[in-house]
Amino acid sequence: MSKALGMRCVWGLCGVLVSVLALASVTRAEVSTDVSGSVLVFPKVVFAGGNDTVIEITNTSNNMVHAHCFYVNGAPDSRGNPLWQVTDFSIWLTKQQPTHWVVSAGRQVNPADSFGTDGAGLDPGAVPPVVPGFTGELKCVQVDASGTPFGGNNLKGEAVITSASGDVSKHNAVAILANPDLAGGDPANQLLLDNTPEHDGEYNSCANQLYLDHFVDGTPDPVVQEFNEGACTDGQCPIRTYLTLVPCTQDFENQLPAEVTVQFAIVNEMEQVFSASTTVDCWLTTQLSSIDAPTGHCSEGVGAACTSDEQCIGLSQGFCNRNSVFSVGTLGTGSAFTRISPVDLDGGVIGVAEEYHYVDSGASARAAWNLQQTGNRYDATADLPGGPVVDAITLPENF
Amino acid sequence: MSTKMGIWRGALAGAAILLAVGSAEARVIDPTGVTTNETAAILLYPLLKANPADGQDTLIQLTNTSEFLTKVHCFYTNTNGHCSNAPETICTDVDVSTVCPLGGQCIPGWQETDFRLTLTKRQPLSWSINNGLSSLPLASTPGQGSPPQFNEGNIPPVLEVPFTGELLCIQVDVTTELPTDRNDLKGEATIVESGAPPDNAPGADNIAGIDANKYNAIGIKAIEGRQDGNPNVLNIGGPDAEYGVFDEDSDPARFVGCPNVLTLNHFFDGANVVTGVGSSTVVSDLVIVPCANDFLTQTANGAPTVVQFLVYNEFEQRFSTSTSVQCFKETQLSDIDTLPGTPGNAFSIYSVGVEGTLTGTSRLRSVAGPNVDGYDANGILAIISETWTGPGGDYTASANVQFQGSREQGDQIKIPLP
Numbered sequence: 117m118s119k120a121l122g123m124r125c126v127w128g129l130c131g132v133l134v135s136v137l138a139l140a141s142v143t144r145a146e147v148s149t150d151v152s153g154s155v156l157v158f159p160k161v162v163f164a165g166g167n168d169t170v171i172e173i174t175n176t177s178n179n180m181v182h183a184h185c186f187y188v189n190g191a192p193d194s195r196g197n198p199l200w201q202v203t204d205f206s207i208w209l210t211k212q213q214p215t216h217w218v219v220s221a222g223r224q225v226n227p228a229d230s231f232g233t234d235g236a237g238l239d240p241g242a243v244p245p246v247v248p249g250f251t252g253e254l255k256c257v258q259v260d261a262s263g264t265p266f267g268g269n270n271l272k273g274e275a276v277i278t279s280a281s282g283d284v285s286k287h288n289a290v291a292i293l294a295n296p297d298l299a300g301g302d303p304a305n306q307l308l309l310d311n312t313p314e315h316d317g318e319y320n321s322c323a324n325q326l327y328l329d330h331f332v333d334g335t336p337d338p339v340v341q342e343f344n345e346g347a348c349t350d351g352q353c354p355i356r357t358y359l360t361l362v363p364c365t366q367d368f369e370n371q372l373p374a375e376v377t378v379q380f381a382i383v384n385e386m387e388q389v390f391s392a393s394t395t396v397d398c399w400l401t402t403q404l405s406s407i408d409a410p411t412g413h414c415s416e417g418v419g420a421a422c423t424s425d426e427q428c429i430g431l432s433q434g435f436c437n438r439n440s441v442f443s444v445g446t447l448g449t450g451s452a453f454t455r456i457s458p459v460d461l462d463g464g465v466i467g468v469a470e471e472y473h474y475v476d477s478g479a480s481a482r483a484a485w486n487l488q489q490t491g492n493r494y495d496a497t498a499d500l501p502g503g504p505v506v507d508a509i510t511l512p513e514n515f
Numbered sequence: 516m517s518t519k520m521g522i523w524r525g526a527l528a529g530a531a532i533l534l535a536v537g538s539a540e541a542r543v544i545d546p547t548g549v550t551t552n553e554t555a556a557i558l559l560y561p562l563l564k565a566n567p568a569d570g571q572d573t574l575i576q577l578t579n580t581s582e583f584l585t586k587v588h589c590f591y592t593n594t595n596g597h598c599s600n601a602p603e604t605i606c607t608d609v610d611v612s613t614v615c616p617l618g619g620q621c622i623p624g625w626q627e628t629d630f631r632l633t634l635t636k637r638q639p640l641s642w643s644i645n646n647g648l649s650s651l652p653l654a655s656t657p658g659q660g661s662p663p664q665f666n667e668g669n670i671p672p673v674l675e676v677p678f679t680g681e682l683l684c685i686q687v688d689v690t691t692e693l694p695t696d697r698n699d700l701k702g703e704a705t706i707v708e709s710g711a712p713p714d715n716a717p718g719a720d721n722i723a724g725i726d727a728n729k730y731n732a733i734g735i736k737a738i739e740g741r742q743d744g745n746p747n748v749l750n751i752g753g754p755d756a757e758y759g760v761f762d763e764d765s766d767p768a769r770f771v772g773c774p775n776v777l778t779l780n781h782f783f784d785g786a787n788v789v790t791g792v793g794s795s796t797v798v799s800d801l802v803i804v805p806c807a808n809d810f811l812t813q814t815a816n817g818a819p820t821v822v823q824f825l826v827y828n829e830f831e832q833r834f835s836t837s838t839s840v841q842c843f844k845e846t847q848l849s850d851i852d853t854l855p856g857t858p859g860n861a862f863s864i865y866s867v868g869v870e871g872t873l874t875g876t877s878r879l880r881s882v883a884g885p886n887v888d889g890y891d892a893n894g895i896l897a898i899i900s901e902t903w904t905g906p907g908g909d910y911t912a913s914a915n916v917q918f919q920g921s922r923e924q925g926d927q928i929k930i931p932l933p
């Protein structure tokens with residue numbers, strides 16, 4: 117090759133590179149709590165243990181929106197396995213319409229509801245109540261008037277968990293965005309979560325990894341220690357973090373609960389790394405330190421064996437301390453950073469966290485927040501033997 | 516063929532490849548630039564509060580999610596207002612008539628304090644803003660990585676209490692301390708109040724003697740490869756910066772743009788929510804901060820930004836109102852269209868008595884300035900905080916608001932260089 121021809125090739129290549137570099141972007145395609153979507157997941161809905169939940173859902177578009185919603189009861193049965201009982205219903209929301217209901221009461225269609233009362237407004241349809249003892253999730257799928265999944269990305273929502281004491285915590289529903297071009301494709305009742313920057317699919321793939329910043333289990337609340345010292349005698353004002361996870365795959369047609377094993381990589385403030393793992397079977401809500409330490413001992417009294425703080429509080433024996441990799445006794449710092457990763461070819465998970473700030477009387481205040489995420493499950497497993505992983509939500513067929 | 520011709524042909528070939536790649540590229544449905552879901556280069560904590568007299572403090576969590584040593588340049592902004600005729604007295608629009616001497620006005624404040632620190636591989640940090648962190652965990656002991664990494668710097672406490680304000684943290688290069696194009700930061704803020712029940716003075720106004728609410732810091736992502744040029748001016752969005760894709764302007768966007776519209780679901784003020792375990796009355800506070808900041812000249816933004824509100828109740832009835840924000844605004848929803856404080860709240864479009872339904876949805880749009888240089892978008896960010904009052908007292912909950920799209924104009928954050 118002549119020198120001139122070589123130079124032409126070099127300059128030509130430069131031109132290509134300049135053009136390619138100009139397309140740099142930060143586009144993403146995972147599930148989100150920042151924008152509205154076509155599938156809303158409320159990972160933690162409870163009407164149990166003196167708690168109830170208020171659901172808020174809004175149509176963010178200027179068109180009528182229909183949604184098919186599913187309550188999934190993940191409360192344990194007599195053998196400790198999740199019930200996985202599903203109850204579904206439909207709602208209709210007019211232009212930009214917000215609606216709400218309390219899960220213990222549901223919402224009846226009653227045009228005579230008084231102005232300013234709980235049922236006032238355009239009723240979105242009959243929303244059934246959940247059974248007492250319900251602990252699980254709510255999932256709403258945007259559909260068209262015929263009931264076929266529709267990728268309009270017009271739903272947003274929040275959940276407020278209230279307690280008998282009046283305490284509240286609030287989190288955003290997690291939205292799975294649809295690719296409007298492909299959502300509702302054949303078979304229409306199967307929603308494939310396989311849309312990524314690398315693959316044209318129906319709905320955005322779930323995250324490959326969840327990020328959780330948390331105070332380490334049992335660390336004394338520094339604000340109580342400083343400003344309300346009498347309520348934190350001997351450091352008895354622990355912060356507890358509860359994590360709720362639901363699999364992205366769900367089969368409502370065949371009533372098959374999905375199972376996902378997740379690994380936890382925990383880094384404390386000293387950059388020390390610890391790990392743990394557990395399996396999410398249908399629905400999981402757990403105190404972080406219960407993941408690897410099911411039992412502990414009350415911090416006061418004779419150190420009775422315990423499985424929950426409530427047991428020790430009821431005995432006036434402090435709190436239930438465990439020897440866990442999430443515990444302050446192990447991590448040794450005030451906060452930690454945990455990465456949550458599904459293993460091998462397991463599907464993705466969606467989660468939310470809730471923090472309990474205790475004082476030594478056993479009273480507490482809660483705060484919930486949404487987890488962060490990175491990557492997507494589809495692309496991350498595309499090159500694995502047997503991959504890629506495609507999570508799917510299978511709705512009951514119309515009949 | 517000349518060299519110039521070679522470039523043009525190459526560029527054409529590149530364009531053709533891009534067209535082919537573009538048409539084959541999967542459709543990504545996620546148009547927002549700012550995020551509370553993912554890590555980012557800029558983190559904004561829109562509301563911090565500390566008031567030792569009330570047993571109140573804010574716990575900040577900040578994490579480097581990467582495996583690399585990372586440096587962070589943070590700015591506390593003290594937004595306390597002070598009486599015009601008693602500068603030592605802190606005031607708000609609500610209590611100005613009671614705390615300021617007769618005739619005094621409450622002058623909004625905007626005072627920044629900045630600090631720098633390093634975070635080692637995947638290191639989380641937490642601190643209270645009332646105390647700061649005089650010594651970082653790995654200041655003298657190395658971390659686990661190879662080569663071992665150390666923390667540098669420290670975190671000062673806020674300089675005035677009671678404190679109301681915000682925190683902005685920018686990821687910078689470890690060596691040059693200039694903004695980088697990495698997106699490795701995540702964070703949360705927890706506002707805790709605790710006092711001895713039952714009178715709870717000082718402290719949380721509830722029988723538990725403790726209250727807590729938490730929200731995710733809002734992240735603004737850096738655009739990879741775009742941190743050259745003018746390092747002390749961070750262009751947030753801007754000309755042709757739609758969804759992070761930019762053109763080859765001389766001063767292009769370096770960070771993704773702020774959202775065009777904010778959407779939030781909320782209870783109308785005074786809504787009585789009856790659940791299966793009790794009942795409470797709800798009021799909501801909205802905190803709005805501009806995307807633009809001038810930490811270089813230590814001045815608040817110029818002209819106030821007008822924010823338009825569209826409000827829908829559960830009858831699909833539409834209402835609207837507006838307000839203005841200069842550098843920080845924390846307001847009860849009912850005060851947006853009435854005088855600050857309780858009087859008049861029952862007549863607000865955010866009152867349950869006016870709306871007739873318990874919940875509503877609001878769309879917030881800030882009005883952009885004249886498009887002179889492409890960086891006068893007047894973008895805003897926000898969080899919402901609810902107070903539930905029942906027989907057991909007051910409990911609060913915070914939530915992040917949602918975003919829709921981004922706008923053509925951008926905003927600028929101006930920072931001092933090392």
